[in-house]
Amino acid sequence: MSPGYPLPKPLNGFPRVAQKLASDPDKTTTIFRRFDRLSARNLILLEAELAELEERLERWDEKDKLSVEEEVRECHTEWSAFERLAGGRDADGELVNPEQAAKMELVLRIRAKLKEYRECSLYIQSTFIVQNINNEKIDEALAVHQTLLNSKPPAATTIKGMKEWFTGIHDGKHYAAPQLFGASEKRFDDPYDLVALRVPADQDRLSEFILNYFGGFFAATATDAHTSYIRESSLAKAVTILTSILTAILLFGSIASLYFVHNGPALLGM
Secondary structure (H helix, E strand, O other): OOOOOOOOOOOOHHHHHHHHHHOOOOOOOOOOOOOOOOOHHHHHHHHHHHHHOOOHHHHHHHHOOOOOOOOHHHHOOOOHHHHHHHHHEEOOOOOOOHHHHHHHHHHHHHHHHHHHHHHHHHOOOOOOOEEOOOOHHHHHHHHHHHHHHHOOOOHHHHHHHHHHHHHEOOOOOOOOOOOOHHHHHHHHHHHEEEEEEEOOOOOOOHHHHHHHHHHHHHEEEEOOOOOEEOOOOHHHHHHHHHHHHHHHHHHHHHHHHHHHHOOOOHHHHH
């Protein structure tokens, strides 16, 4: 879109929140909830469901141990036979072997549920390793979660600014209505349940210190009456310059102290 044409004012609610996130030039405000507690509960429920399915399959196995039918034994040793017997129908369209059909339905249900369980494992910390033919590799779903867990959290200053804009509260005073209502109004209440799609490359204590106490010295881009953005590149340049100055001071300070101090023990202590 041409910069000469300002964006139209969005509707209050979801459209305005979406535009707020999209208007950040550095995209560091793309903060969303992970729903850790809800995901863990869903995983526990899936685990319980799988345990029930596992027990049903084991009961089938115990029953088949007592069977003397060759077809039953064949279903445990050859997949094509199991598939053929489970899907076999007579002239009237009725299942020839309903027990094997029910067992096949159970097996396929377990397969689908296991896949869902693995995908939901994105939200549980684990070091489950799958042995490959050539090498060991981490299960794909869990590898994605490891990336999520190892990613840096959103900057505290970004969370603070977005929370104030989202809730309409600054220094304990309401200056505007919340952007969303209902349960969504609490989306910034737990900072440990938040994840940013992008975090600043140099997110350190020095950067936070400069941003908190000297943010007014940076050129800022205002997107509304209450918030403004400081470009990440501007902050990075300031941190680089300040670090270089401090390094030079320490270096020349050390040289100067060696020049002016003539006491031998003091020099050794330095």
